[in-house]
Amino acid sequence: MPDNTESRTDGATAYDVAVVGGGSFGTAMAKVLGENGHRVHFWMRDPAQAEEIRSTRINKRYMPDVRLEGDIRPGTDLADILSKSDIVLLAVPSRAFRSIVRDHKDDFREDQIVVSLTKGIEADGFKLMSEILQEEIPRCCSGVLSGPNLAAEIVNRELTATVIAAKDPDVRHKVQALLGCEYFRVYANVDVYGVELAGALKNIYAIVAGLGAALNMGENARAMLITRGLAEMSRFAVSLGANPMTFMGLAGVGDLIATCTSSKSRNYRIGFAIGKGQQLEEAVKELGQVAEGIYTLKLVREKSEAIGIYMPLVRGLYEILYEGASINAVINSLMMAVQNSDVEFILPRTISQ
C-alpha cells in the first residue's frame, strides 16, 4: 500500500478511507472515521444526496438527526475515490455488491485493503462477499467486518463492539486502529467465512423474533428462539466449513442478541409487520431500507435442503413468508417436533426430522 498517510494531532496515522454506500451503515462508519481524524471519501450513487450531505453535513434520507463531523467528502465518482484511498469499506446491499466491485475492478489499487460490511449472500452460487472480492479483485487484501452493530446506535456514540475477520494480520491491525475509539471496539478473528456467514444468517432469526414479538410471546419464548436459532445457524455454518467457536463470539451470538431483541433492526421490523398481518411486499416497501434476511432466507432454505441440514426455523419462516402458511400452524408444528439435543456438539442430535 503506498504510504501517503499523515499523522493526526494525537500522533496516530490518518488514512484516506473510501466508504462505499450512502445508506445507514455507510453513514455510521463514515461518522466514526471522520471523528477518528481520517479523510473519508464517501461514495453514493445519487449526486443530489452527495450534494446535500456536502452542504448540510446530514444524510437526510437515512440519518436525518445525525451531523457528520470531520473531513468527510461525499462524491459519486467511484474510480476517483478508489484511486485516492488506502482502505475501502464496502457498505452496499449484497444484491449490488458484485456489480459495483466488478464495474470498478481495475480502479482498486494493488494491495489496497478492502473490507466488506455487507451481511448477505449472493444468490448465484451461494457466494459470500469475501468470496466475491477474492474472485473479482484477488490482488487486494480483503477482510470482513461484522458484529452487533445497529447503525442507529453507533451514530449516537453508544458503546459498541465489532469484529474484523481477515487472514492477514496487517489487515486486522489496520482496521482495529482505523475504527477503534472510545465508543467503538474492534475485536479480531481469522475465521472469515464463519464471521461473515454468522452476520448473514442472524438476519433470518431477527425476522422470526420480530414475528414472535408481534404475537406478544414471552421472554422464555424469545430465549428459546435465540438459542435454537444459534444452534441452527451454527449447525449449518459448521457443515460449510465455519469454526463453531465463532458463533460464541460477537459476530455470532452477539449479533443474534442485538437484532433479535431490537426494533432498531430492519429485519426484526419486517418480522413484526408480518406478525401484525402485513403482507411481505407491503412491509418491505414501508421499511424503505434493506432487510437482507428476506433474501438470505430463500437461499439458506434451498442450500440446507440440498445439503441435508436440519433447519426447522428457516423452513417454518419460509413457509410463512413465501408459501402462505399460517403462523399458528407453523408454531404448532415446531413445538410438536421431536425433542432433541440441547448442545449437539456435546450430545449428538437424534436423526429424526
Ligand SMILES: NC(=O)C1=CN([C@@H]2O[C@H](COP(=O)(O)OP(=O)(O)OC[C@H]3O[C@@H](n4cnc5c(N)ncnc54)[C@H](OP(=O)(O)O)[C@@H]3O)[C@@H](O)[C@H]2O)C=CC1
Ligand atoms: N444498518 C445497519 O445497522 C447495518 C447494516 N449492515 C449491512 O450493510 C449493508 C448495507 O446496509 P445499510 O447501509 O443499512 O442499507 P440501507 O438500506 O440503509 O442503504 C443502502 C445503500 O446502498 C445503496 N444501494 C442500493 N443499491 C445500490 C446499487 N445497485 N448501487 C449502488 N448503491 C446501491 C443505497 O443507495 P440509494 O439510497 O441511492 O438507493 C443506499 O445508499 C447490508 O448488507 C446490511 O446488512 C451491517 C451492519 C449494520
Ligand SMILES: O=C(CO)COP(=O)(O)O
Ligand atoms: O446487522 C445489523 C446489526 O448488527 C443490522 O440489522 P438490520 O439489517 O436488521 O437492521
